[in-house]
Structure formats: C-alpha cells, structure tokens
Amino acid sequence: MNNYNIKYSKIKVLFALLLAAILYSACTKQDDFKKFVEGGEISYTGKLDSVKMFSGDSRVLLTGLFLADPKVVKCKITWNNGKDSVVLPVVKKNAIDTLIYSIPNVAEGLQNFTIYTYDKVGNKSVPVYANARSYGDRYKASLSNRPISSVTADASTGKGIISWLGMDKLTGVFATEVQYTSTNNVIKKIRTKIDSTSTTIPDLKAGTDIQYRTLFLPDTSCVDTFRTAFQTQRVLLDYTGYFKNSGNPFVSDGGSGRWRVLKDWVVSASVKNHGGYGSWCSDQGGTLAMEMGWSNTAAIVDGKIYQSLTLPAGKYNFGIDIGANEAIDPVYIVAAVGNTLPNVNSISTAIAYTNFADKNLQFTLTQPTTVSIGFLATMTTGNQYWVVKGISLKTL
Template structure:
C-alpha cells in the first residue's frame, strides 16, 4: 500500500511539473506572438477582381474593377517596377471601373502590377497582367491597301482593290477635291472591292490611306501616310496577258542565279538573267508570298520576250532591297523594236532601300512595246550583298485601244 501511495504522489508531482513547463512555454509564445501583432491585426485592401491593359500609341489605358467605396487610390507598376503611377479614387469615377491613361511608354511588352489602397492606407495583394505598347516599329510595318486598278471613264473614277490581307487594317480613306475645289472624303471598308467616285476629281487631288487597329481593345488607331491615286484615262490593265504579275503562281520556278533562262510565267515569257523567283522567305520584301530577287552585285536583267500590241500608258511595280542588303539602283526600259534597242523610261532610274516602295511610271507609247528591268552593277556595295526585290508588275494599255 505504501509503495502505491508513493507512486501516486510521484506521478502527481510529475504532472504538476509538466503543466508548469507548458504554461511557461505558452507564456513565451504569447510574448513572441504579441511582438508580431503589437500594431494590430494585418488587414488588406480589396484585391482587384478584374483588370486589363488596352494598348495604344506609346501609351496604354490601364483599368481595374473595384468598389470605389472601399478604395482610396490604386497604383500600377511596370518596366520591372522602374516606373509607376498612383491614382486617387475620387468622385470623378462614376462607376467601379477605375482607369488611367499612361503616356510616354516605349514600344514593347510589359508586365503591369496593380494594387489598391483602402481608406486606412492598407494595400491589397499585387495582381499583374501583360500588356503591349505599339510605336514606330509597328507603324513601319503598315502599308496601304493595294490598288488593282484606278480608271477614269466618262467622268467617273473606278478604283478596284486587291483583297485586304492584313487583319489589322479596318478600313481605308480616300480624299479628293471636285473641280471647284470642294473637299470630299470616302470611307472604304476592308471588305469593299470597288470604289466609285461619281465625278471627275481635280487632277492630282486623289489620295488615300489605310487605317489600322492593332488590337480589338486598342485605344488608338494608326494611319499610313496618304498615297496618291492616279487614275488612268480609260486605260485597262493587260489582263489578257496575265497582268498584274504577282509572282505568286507556284507552277513556275527559276532558282538558278548564274545561268540565264527564258521562263514562261503568269504574264508570259520573260528572260531571267541573274534574277530568280523568291517565295516563302521572310527576308524578301514583297506583297504576299512571292516576288523575284536579283543576285548580289552583278548586273541583272528581267526582260519581256514578247510585245504588248496596244502600246502602254503606265507601268507600276513594287521594289526594295532584299533583307538587310545595301542599296542598289535600277532602270526601267522600253523597246519598240522587239528588244533590239532600249530606252530608259525611269528618268535615270530608282534606288532600292529598306522599304517596299510602289512606283508608277506614266508613259504614252503607241504600237507594240515590251519592257525590262535593268539592275545596275554594284561593285562598291557596302554590305555582303546588294540584292533587290521586285513585285506586282502591272502594265496598262493606251486609252481607247
């Protein structure tokens, strides 16, 4: 009996000691915990439920949805937190959609971080999203919608368009003046294939540009420079001879850069002398998928081997340097004696640059005629190559022929 009593007493003292240890430990934990919460319970402002970036021209519209009654201001960081803007929430915001226009941002992709502050100065958890800013690089990629033909027939201008291939191009705009100087503007939707001006405009007054919207939510539209439209008086494209020559037809191909060859292409038989067909290469400057490309530094010729019977009133085409090649020059020449002699119709020639340029040469040649493109030799080329691209050749006959 004595032994059991001693055991019970011993057990009781052990329990008392254990409780003492626990109490002491809890006291220390309470002290530590109080150190953390001595300023009160941590609170957060309302986290933005929905947010986004609407891109623009070197600017964006940043927006978020949050209850105005719960938010005193919001802040947005971008450029790896190198830049920020802080916006107070005032009665100027009539809805719970809070927004700000951020200007003077360089073109590129950015991560934008959003956080809000409540009336007591507590901040929300950071929420981020990615947005893009458009600028000069995007503008340099834009080009006017292509015109298939513009004709002046009986005091009416008929403009035929190629299909709009750029999905960002939402419309084009034509402006012109009547004979009395009255200004007009015409909207051309992306799906329109023909535009009619039901009067004869003042000569040289017709211009057009194309309007781009790079993103469905963009806050800015972008415009190309105005380009002239020079309607041909009742002239017609030589459609029967396969013009315009777009070099898109994959049924023909010429890739030999050194050996001249006579090749039947969409617009007839041409002589490829150090010119080759070029398709599917992003380095070539072209409309669509196909063009032709000259060799590096040598003299190169692309020549018609047949005559157009009804003379010619105009020839148009696109040209530019290939890839990052150096500049080069070329002439456009015509022959009225089946290629025995050639006459420069390009007033000394043109220079290829890094932009795809549209050229129109108005001429008045009666009777059978053929043409060639003569790329000049460039022995002093400043880069490894001075190649050129040529695309979308269109030839018009004389009016009333």
Template sequence: MKQIHYIVLIFTVLFTMSSCEDFMDIHKDFIKDGEIIYSPKVDSVSFIAGEHRMLFRCWFYKSPNVRSVDLYWNNNQDSLITSVMPSAGIDSIDVLLPDMEEKSYTFNIRTTDMFGHKSLWTTDFGNAYGASYQATLADRRINEISMVEKNGIIEGKVTFYSAISLQVRNQVRYEKNDGSVSIVTALPEESEILCPDAKVGSSFETRSFYIPEEEAIDTFATEWVVSSKNFPVVYMYDRSAWKALAVSDETASDGGGMNAVIDGNLGSYWHSRWDGGNVP
C-alpha cells in the same frame, strides 16, 4: 495504471502549451506594433495600349473610404497618385498615361484610404507603341483595278485581297474629273472601294490603318503609297439592266441563250443556227 495515464496527460498538456508559445513567438514580430489594417484592393485593372501613351482603367467594389490610387512602374521609379472618391457600389476611373516610351511595362497598384491605410499590391502589364511598331505595317494588297459605269456615272473600282488581323480600315485617294482630290474609305470586311467620278487613266494612292491591340486607343496609318497601276483608260458599261430584245433564231443547244451575249461572262456563249436549215 491510472498513474501512467496521469503522467501521459501531464506531458501532453505541457507539450501543447509549449507548442502554443512557439506558435505565438512566430507571430510576435508581425503584431508587435498592433494589428495591420489594409485599405481595400482595386477590384480589377487594365492598361489599354496607345501611341506613346496608355489608358489606365481601374474598378472598385464597395470601397467608399478609398481616397487615392497609387500607380508605380519602371521598378517603382515612376509613379502617379490619383485622387478618387469611389461610391459604395461598383465604380471605376480612367487615367491617361502620356509620354510613355515604346516598350512593355509592369505596373504595381495599391490604394490609400481616408485613414492612411495602404492596400495589398496588385500587379498588371501594359504596352506602349511607336515607331518600331509603325515600321512593321504594310498596305492592304490590291487584287484588281477597273473602271465601271453605273447610272451614267463612271467610277474607279479598287478590289483588295483579304485584310489582315487588326487592320481597321483602308483608304484610296484619287483625282476626280474636275481636278479635285477625294478620299474614300472601306472597312476590313469590305473587299472593294468605289471611287465616284475618278479620272480615267489617272493614278491613285492607298493607305491602311491598324490598331496594335484590341481596344487600343490610337490607330497607326501607313504612308500614302502610289499604286503601281493606274485606273484603266477603258471601262465596261453597267449592263445589269440591258436585255437582248430580238435575234434571228434561238434554240436550247445554242449555248446560254441570247442574253449570254451581254452577261459579261466570258465563259458563257450564244450563237445563231450554223448547221442545217436555210441560211438567213
């Protein structure tokens, strides 16, 4: 019985040695020239969109020996080698990529250290924008145009519908009473633009600004468009400080009371007594 155990043990050892030799054969091609030393990979990257350009942003972590960031695109037909000397902690670089055709790109990035070692590849994506994107943009829609008076100053007021996504500001260009031209700006969350000293009955123009992506480095503006309606020739005085001082009579059943006459709300009303009593 012991003899059988010895025979099994011998076969097991021989099989294990053979397996190890086969395992080493697999790796011989990879280590025949010695071990491979890699430069540290970039910690993270991003490509920020612009108009026929992009901003390449790259972060390093504990990579003081790195001496260049090697960037390739268009199937590695185009490249940019940027010299760097990152610190021993967290560090970053920004590199502008100009003259980029309007399209989507795939980028391959690696580093080279001071000894000539290359890092493993990092792949990321980015977009450049131009005329095709510009052609998709539209002005913010106008809801209402009016003239208002406040503190003795006549102002044109342009009220917009809600702004759409990635719209960053809107402008109105108009003529003032002295003949000069002025431009006023509103943010997307603002629904109104006031145009101080706007000329009554005059025309005006609008345009809108967009970014193609969040954090984009360039904005795109629509062309100036003349509004289909002018500022009106009539306007309402500011009645916020007005008060009705006296009336002939006032009762609770007579509508909103005497101040309803000047509250600017066509849905409210007031009238004097019309039934019963002595006619004043």
C-alpha cells in the same frame, strides 16, 4: 505506497509537464505574433476590382472598379519592374466608382503592371497584377500601304473605281481610307474594308488625284488605330464613255441578218460589201468587223469605221478587245485630227497609227482637239476577216 498510487503520481507529473509545454509554446507564438503587429493590427484597403488592360500607341489603357471601401484615397500603378509608376488621387462620388486611365509613355512591348490602393494613413491593398502590350516605333516601321492595281474614273460621269491588291491580314490591317476631291470641289473621305477588292467613288472630279492610307489594329484589345501616311495615286481617266456604242456587245442600227451597219459609227461605203450591209456582225453576240472574199464579198478599199470626238490635252491609250484576226492585208488602228480618217496611202498624216494586232494605240494631245479614232484597212487578197468585241479609251 502501492503500485497504483505510484502509476497515478507519474501520470500527474507527465500531465503537468505536457501542460507546461503547451503554455510555453502558446506564449512564444503570441510573442512572435506581437512582433508583426507592433503599433496596431494590419489594415488592408479594398483593392481595385474587375481590372482590364488594353494595348495602345505608346500607352496602355487601364479600367477597374473601386468598390464600397470608403477609405481609399489613392491608387498606385507600377511597371517596368517598379522603375516606372504613377499615383492617382481617388475621390469617390458613388459607392462603386469606375477608373479609366490611360498610362502614357509605356515602352514598346509586353509590360507587367502592379496596382495598389491606399488609405489616408498609408495602408495599402493586396496587389492586383495585370499586363498589356504597348506598340511603338518598331511596330509602326513595319506597316505599309495597301498596294493598288489601278485607279480609273469615267471622264463623262465622274465615277471612279479603285482596284486593290491583296495584303497580309496578320499585320492587323482592317481598312483603307481614301481622300478625294468631289465634282462639287469638296474634300471627301471614303473607307473600304480590307476584304473588299475594289472601291467605287461616285463623284470624283476629273483631272484630280486621290490620296489613300491604310489602317491597322495590331490586336483585338488595342484602343488606338495605326495609320500609314497618305500616299498620292494618279487617277487614269476613262474616256470610253465619250464613244457611243463601245461594244461588248456592239449594237447595230437595225436589221435581221448576220451583217448589218454599226449604230453611231461612221462607216465607209466599201465596208458595206454584204449587199449594202457591213461593219456589224452577229458573231460573238455583236461585233465590229470587216470581211471580204469567199466568192461573194467584194474587196474593201480604204475601208473606215470610226467616231469623232473632242478630247482635252493628255496622253491616251485606245485599246481594242480582238475577237478574231484572220486579216491578210494590213489593218490599222488610227487617230487623226479632224472629223475623218485619212486613206491608207496618206496614213502618215494621222496623229498616230499601229497594226491592228498590237491591240493598243497611244497618242498625245497638247491641247483640246477634235480627233477621229477607229479602224482603217484595204483588204483585197484572198479570204480574210477580223472582229473586235469592244473598245476603250483611257489616259496614260
């Protein structure tokens, strides 16, 4: 046999061995594959599509789409490392159906969920993973009501004003809700955004309180609103409207000079010591005032500037906004029963009185009473004056 034939024979042997190895390997892999498909080929159902999850109050909300697979008969959702689960029957009415399901009793915190669909013989889809947060008692315990600076209502019109203090927005706070009794005895609610610093109540019944609570959404995906408990807040009634011409600025009864007479106030003759005028001064835009001295102004004896009004029982604060105080002799703020103020030497007969510089006079009425409220002074020393820009009367 020549060398060519020997080489050719070796090649045939090597080729035969290589072909045998390939065939053996193929048979082995086929046998291995058969181990995994014993009883038939693997069949997967269509998975839940377009899955979204939303946080909530001790729950999460799941949404998704069942697409065109008609074999799907149920959906299983597991969480808490598979310890908790729920199985939902699926009865499709359309080629594409929507799933909206609230998963209840989910422990507080971030939870991971796995979702499978199944056909009637138990074949399941590939898993779909999603997560959402459940809020519970720990979150609720961290919530507090928005603080209030003050609540006042105009006793003459029923218009109420709530002044709010600030609040940390990181808590999820977004609004406050106020419940009140209207002037028509109807229980009403009004909502105010957290960015607003005040709330106006147009028809608050006098003598009633308000109840309020604060609303929270802990994150932008949350489907539940969290609320604090209602808290009662006393309303301070504002009786300033019972006065005519309460200032800022005060109005005169006419004239053109610096000194005139206050409109709607009772002014004693001794206060009109500027050629028959006095009690109103053009300083600071229009003020209630008394002045004596400077060589051309007579002393003021038992000078009175006041108004009389009938008030219900209650505790009151009469406040003044002082524009200037250059008084030398005592000047009093006074509240007295009846239609006039007492003289200085009888001031102890008044319900209450205090020094003008105190800016506030407090008094109590045990029953509806007609009272006179205003200013009393005897000014005889040197050069002196005082100025009031405005007044207020509110309950305590």
